[in-house]
Amino acid sequence: MNRSTLFDIYAFLFARKRLYRLNRGLFHASIRGMGVLNHKDRVVSGERSFLIGYLASIDKPVVLDVGANVGDFSAEVLSANANALIYAFEPHPETFGRLAARFAERKNLTPVNAACGSSHGDLTLYDFEESVGSSKASLHAGVIAEIHRRKHYQRDVKVVDLDTQCAERDISEVHLLKVDTEGHELEVLKGAERLIRENRIKAIQFEFNEMNVISRVFFKDFIDLLPNYRFFRMLRDGLVPTEPYAPLWCELFAFQNIIALPKN
Numbered sequence: 001m002n003r004s005t006l007f008d009i010y011a012f013l014f015a016r017k018r019l020y021r022l023n024r025g026l027f028h029a030s031i032r033g034m035g036v037l038n039h040k041d042r043v044v045s046g047e048r049s050f051l052i053g054y055l056a057s058i059d060k061p062v063v064l065d066v067g068a069n070v071g072d073f074s075a076e077v078l079s080a081n082a083n084a085l086i087y088a089f090e091p092h093p094e095t096f097g098r099l100a101a102r103f104a105e106r107k108n109l110t111p112v113n114a115a116c117g118s119s120h121g122d123l124t125l126y127d128f129e130e131s132v133g134s135s136k137a138s139l140h141a142g143v144i145a146e147i148h149r150r151k152h153y154q155r156d157v158k159v160v161d162l163d164t165q166c167a168e169r170d171i172s173e174v175h176l177l178k179v180d181t182e183g184h185e186l187e188v189l190k191g192a193e194r195l196i197r198e199n200r201i202k203a204i205q206f207e208f209n210e211m212n213v214i215s216r217v218f219f220k221d222f223i224d225l226l227p228n229y230r231f232f233r234m235l236r237d238g239l240v241p242t243e244p245y246a247p248l249w250c251e252l253f254a255f256q257n258i259i260a261l262p263k264n
Contacts, residue, residue, distance in 0.1 A: 031252060035233040035240070039255045042076060046234040047205075047257060051080040054176070054203065060085055061175035064162065066116045066188055069135045071099045073178055074109060084108065087169070091115035091125055091157035095133035110169075115139060116181070117159040118190035125157045138182035142214035161191030166200075174201045183211030186221055196226065204229070204260040210253045219250045222260070229260040 014023060032038055035046065042048040055061050060083045065074045068088035077084050086109040090096045096113045103109040115123060117139075126144045127137040129151040136148060144152040166174070174195065179185045185206045195201050204226070208219055223231065223245060232239035234257035242250055242258075 031254065034249070034252075035235045036252050036254050036256045038236070044236060045257055046236045046238070047073075048076060048080075049236065050205075050234055050239070050257075050259065051076055055081040055084060058175055059083070062171055062173060063087070063176045063178065064174055065089065065178050066162075067178075067180040067182070068099055068111070069095055069180075071102050071109075073180070074103070077176075078106070078109075086110070087112060087165070087171075089114055089116050089160075091159075092127065092133045092137050093155075093157075095137070098133070112160075112165070114158040114160045115184070116162055116165075116179075116188045116191055117184065118187045119159070119161050120164065121159050122156050123159050124154050126152045126154050129153050136182060138184070138211065138214075140183045140211070140214045143182050143211050146214060147210055162188070163192055163194045166192075166195060172200065175203065177201050177204045179204070179206040183215035183217070185212075186215070186217045186225065189222070189225055196228075199228070199262060199264075202262065205234075206258055206260075207255065208253075208258050209255045213253050220245065220247075222258070226260050228263055230263050232259045232261065233257070234259060 038044045055077065058081065061081055063077050063084050063086045065077070065086055065088040068074055068090040071088060074086050074088050077086060088099060088109060089112045090099050091114055093113065096111060100111045103111065115125065117123065123139050125137055125139055126141045128134050128144060136144065138144060141152060144150055177192065179188045181188055189196065189204070192201065231242045233242055239259055
């Protein structure tokens with residue numbers, strides 16, 4: 001009996017109104033097994049295991065932490081490899097102050113008070129009205145108003161592109177580019193077009209989640225932007241490929257860590 005027949009039998013038996021809540025529960029359980037919504041901590045998400053496995057053996061790996069917030073990801077990188085050279089980008093001035101103070105004694109971490117995007121300039125950053133710098137701050141107002149359903153305040157922040165930043169800082173190779181920008185991830189990658197085209201970024205980690213509904217970005221957009229990369233979803237004990245692309249299991253707009261690695 002093939003899989004299609006089994007699915008047909010399941011639908012015949014379980015596609016019933018009275019079992020709808022059961023099927024939703026099974027769906028939630030299944031996507032967690034696929035690495036979606038596992039955001040309890042960095043162990044459950046698989047992030048810690050990935051960083052240790054990938055960075056530990058590299059001599060002075062260069063890491064770009066885009067959307068660094070107060071530096072929790074950077075701290076994980078340093079735990080995996082204390083000699084990593086980190087450039088941590090954070091646009092919110094109050095959050096940046098905490099980031100800079102936290103790593104003031106670290107010569108191998110350079111904090112940068114800027115957002116990253118597809119070009120240099122200024123953009124509006126939105127955050128919770130009562131906050132002095134939260135981890136949910138976004139360049140998309142709808143993230144605060146529609147997803148978190150909170151009132152927001154706004155401020156203009158500096159935006160830079162990674163191609164220019166790496167050229168100015170004489171960074172020839174990036175071992176890991178991490179992007180967590182609350183829906184702005186694709187624009188960050190567009191700003192690294194030359195680095196990507198010249199195969200100078202060895203691994204890209206980004207979040208794909210409900211923020212992408214606000215920014216109107218599909219998983220397929222990342223695939224199209226990075227044709228020379230393979231995509232993997234992060235699990236607690238390793239990576240699983242997302243290919244072949246199918247909207248049914250790729251366009252899941254909920255928290256997940258995606259790793260893109262060069263095809264070669």
